[in-house]
Amino acid sequence: MRFYLIGHERINPILQLLICLFPDEEHSQGNPDEGFEGEYVISELRAGEGRLIAEARDYRGHVYTLDCPAGMTADDPAMNEYVRRALYLLLLPQLEQPPVWGMLTGVKPAKLVRNMLARGMTPAEAATSLREDYYVTPRRASLAVRSGAVSRDYKLQMGPRDIDLYIGIPFCPAKCSYCSFVSNDVRSWGHMVEPYVQALLREVEGMGRVLRQTGREIKSIYIGGGTPSILNEDQLARLLDAVHTHFDLGSLGEFTLEAGRPETITAEKLRIAAQGGVGRISINPQTMNEEVLRGVGRLHTAQDIIDCYHMARETADFQINMDLIAGLPGDDDQSLISSVEQVVALDPDNVTLHSMARKRGAPLRFGKTGTLAAETVDRCHDIIGQKGYVPYYLYRQKYIAGGLENTGFAKPGTECRYNVVMMEEIGDVAALGSGGVTKLVYEDGHIERITNPKYPIEYIQGPEKIEQSLHKLLKALENH
Ligand code: SF4
Structure with missing residues (x-):
């Protein structure tokens, strides 16, 4: 699938998400200045009223729009999650079934959990975040939390x-x-x-x-x-x-x-x-x-x-x-x-x-x-x-x-x-x-x-x- 980025340059997060959702397709970046062609998606970050808006659109005319938290700037690393989330939620209805790991594309889900635990979250809160923020199924969330807790314990020792x-x-x-x-x-x-x-x-x-x-x-x-x-x-x-x-x-x-x-x-x-x-x-x-x-x-x-x-x-x-x-x-x-x-x-x-x-x-x-x-x-x-x-x-x-x-x-x-x-x-x-x-x-x-x-x-x-x-x-x- 061809993807176009407008208002940001987060190539890798978008590409990794597309590979995860459509592993059998070839994906490449297009230049929006040259017009949109074929089957494509657009990931755009633009200014809204007092906050940024992450929006995903596709060639069929579907749109998914997400308000980013007030005060969040375009170069905030956490913005990756917003542009990915908008695209994930746009594409979700096109999938035969929701991916078990939701929009998580990283190869180390337990590392994400370990970081959550290090920030003071409880294992239950980490599981909730995986389910609600990343759309991970309850079974995979529990698997990741268990593994994350093991690696946290090893790290502490x-x-x-x-x-x-x-x-x-x-x-x-x-x-x-x-x-x-x-x-x-x-x-x-x-x-x-x-x-x-x-x-x-x-x-x-x-x-x-x-x-x-x-x-x-x-x-x-x-x-x-x-x-x-x-x-x-x-x-x-x-x-x-x-x-x-x-x-x-x-x-x-x-x-x-x-x-x-x-x-x-x-x-x-x-x-x-x-x-x-x-x-x-x-x-x-x-x-x-x-x-x-x-x-x-x-x-x-x-x-x-x-x-x-x-x-x-x-x-x-x-x-x-x-x-x-x-x-x-x-x-x-x-x-x-x-x-x-x-x-x-x-x-x-x-x-x-x-x-x-x-x-x-x-x-x-x-x-x-x-x-x-x-x-x-x-x-x-x-x-x-x-x-x-x-x-x-x-x-x-x-x-x-x-x-x-x-x-x-x-x-x-x-x-x-x-x-x-x-x-x-x-x-x-x-x-x-x-x-x-x-x-x-x-x-x-x-x-x-x-x-x-x-x-x-x-x-x-x-x-x-x-x-x-x-x-x-x-x-x-x-x-x-
Ligand atoms: S490394 Fe493992 S998978 Fe690769 S050839 Fe050897 S036994 Fe097979």
């Missing part, structure tokens, strides 16, 4: 020297058809795994130096990917040894290894992980539907997941997370619900239910209708909740199926700190490995990012770039 670490292993046994990560299929790139591990060990050593010099206390480590369990036994042992040798783990409360795909997991790797201090692993079926697994390029079966889960339980006292994805191509409501039932029947400590996010412009087909209904995901949440899991973090993505969300559930007391800190951006996270993005969160809310080379080949061949990133981190931490 954080010390000034806390840091959490991410170590990325960007290799997988095969590329899933829906994957948008930089992950390399070992069938073509297997020869790069060992050089990558060697480069990573150098970075672990360098990171250890930086953290010791700046007196940082490591609270959690998360080895993610990719599929970290793609490392062979020797590589995994060397990585864990390096972690123990170079990092001070005196304050470490959580150590996760994303095992991910069962065909990469062996009892020996799990023993090495447990001996290396790993206390939490992830075994990710994504779906328990064999046909869908094959369709998306996974090399394992649902039975492999079950066998792997039991092997992990027998090997060590891990907390186990299991990831599922709602809206996978070829899946449908019944099969999704059945996958959820099968996974919770295994009784993992955490269950994460993602909604399929597609790359921009890629078609999304789910079941017969091609859409993922909120009711289906609600049913899944109910099944998970009935087994004693409580939602504790959530995030949304652009182009996410059904405009829904990804939600992490945990049995009380088994929440993953790293997920909360990283997703909610409430503390510093240093990232190692290719594609790693270190984020330092400052008191005023701004975030400083330090990036590593994106692709493994650059990472392996560019030790000086890693040194530069570490040097930048050292300088930033000295002043932070």
